[in-house]
Amino acid sequence: MERHHNSAMRTPLNSVAVQRRSKTKSYRLSYRSGIGAASRLGFTPGLTARRLNTSRKAPKSNKITEKVTKEQLALLVKTEWKLSYVTPLYQFRHTQLKSYSRQLSAFIAAEKQQGLAVDVEGTQNHFRVSFSLVQEMTESVDDAVTVLIQIHSKPLIARQDEPQRPVWSGWLTCINGNPEYLRSLPKDFICLPLFCSSEAGGLTSLVKSWFQQSFDCCFGPLEISHTSLQWLMALWTNCQPESSIRQLKMIWTLPVEPQLQVTYTVDAEDAWQLWSSVRKENTAGEGEENSIDIEEVMSFMQGLKGHFFRHFRLDLSAGRLNEVSTALGSAKHSGRIKFSNSKYMITTLMLLTECALLKMPI
């Protein structure tokens, strides 16, 4: 059986995978292409081509606002999340959330007792952890339901009038994950490859440690590659007719001494005009969404760089694109994302889930 082979192959790989966290090379690694059992038997990480999808559907708005509750959405937008990838969780059950909440609280309390510094104001507080599900934030039937974790601090003197804001929150999600990969996982594994955490140093590492201990998984940093940043630029600009992006801002850094930062901000309408001018004539049928190809994205970027070059005779390719932002959100190369508008979150999350899955060691 395939599954049998997989679980046998899986165990020695984790140690190898941990080393291969190099920044750009991992995106070229092998992604299963559904050839069949033969490709999965031998562990050949570098051979078959594995890369981001070269074409994507244009983003649709507001599916998410219809289904996910307002309170939960409010927690997810307007915060800058730090991204990591997670390997599949062993024996994680969506039905045991209450128990997990208690276990994580206890774990944090125990670590604090041991003297691990937790950088939150009022260190005498106890922490209350709550796990919850964000129902309906999935795209395909194979996606596992998103899990949201919040940590509140419980002051010793309870103050009723103060609304409890979490001191830390994080969520695990899988949006439109590759179905072949998801179906190939053995029964006991749940795949929620994208982990978003609000920065709070100590608490993030505690939560990660607990997950690693409890579900035999592995966390790693997820950077947003140049290609993904370009995708986001194009996908967000594509939304301009429906919902104004206000401006398209790119931040580049050039490798000179002292470092030069270039902030290139394009008006929303002009960015949209340039983007539509590079779209190919699409012969999609009635009612079908047009898909966007990587070539169009790259032409868009070339157009922007060319306009810059014609004025300053300075080639932006010599530098690095660090950040992209519009009124819909912002993304940083270092692995940080912010959703400013919940309407187009799903498409962005689809892209990020793909990036996270590319980092999977198998």
Place this chain on the structure above:
Amino acid sequence: MDESKKRLVQRLIRRIPTKMLKTTLEKWGHLTGEQQRAMDSIQSKWALTESLLAICEENELAVKHLTKLEMIYMMDNPDQGMWYAFQLTDPGDDAQSVDLMQFKEQFKSHLRELVRQVSVKIKKHTDEAVWIRIAWGDTYSRPDHLKPTYVVHYLQTPYVFVTRLTSKQKPMLFQAMILSTRYQYSKDANLSGRNLTAIRDLLMRKYQQVFPIKYPSPLTERKQTVTNPHVEREQAKPAANRLQMACEAFGGGTLPQLQSAVYKLETKFRDHTNTLMMEREEPFRCVVKFSSTNLLESLKNCASSGIASTPVTPLLSSITLKGKNYFVITDNGPGPSSQMRQTQN
């Protein structure tokens, strides 16, 4: 004690770093030897505030003495806050012969005519700069010493540098300025930055300028990197040329420390491979901001390392040649933008 005096003392102690306080107080000269020694021995800001308040009581010091202290500190440490450069234009016949005493009297009287309640202090700095501190009030309130405007002007030059100024205060300040300096108009020089010395040096060309010369000179590269001798020999001439052109555009030696330059582009999108965009009538609007701890140094290195093509485009070299760091570039604009019509890709 007067509330406003107290707040002024608090503000001063907060702003002046402890290590500068000693010299600033000495220059101020309103403390007895004993009081000075007492202040020197205190470390905490709170204690310093209390001590200075007590001394003010003892020596019967007024607000004007405290503003003098602030001015001494600002004159010695001008490279903080934001400074904006302005230029006076159309000088009258006697603009060059305005002397300091004349300027002082006239400026004070003109400003007092325009603004009923205003407190003006004028001092001359060692480097010929005239420093003016203005605390603004209006018909109903006394001058606000917590939000002063500092103005620096070099007599015999048309340049004026100003710190914070509201849109109401600006016309009055410049009216007084042009009347007392015998110019006709004032305009925004489109140059701003944190270092007064840097923007002054840039505008008044007080940095090491490098001029084009007929024969390439042996300007030495500062960083010596170890490379293949063949490559070095081949690259020596192009590298020397790039460095020469970079220095011509931005200057040699230590460059004035600018933090940013902003270009508002309103030019058409000219890319022959993209016919749809070429047909557009409207300009492609975007804003480009360059920032760095030392912008001119960064740009010079871009040019000398080849990241920016040489000869340096007029858009970038205008920063030094025109002494500006805010530009609006249109297709009809002078010089730089019309040259941008070359559609290289």
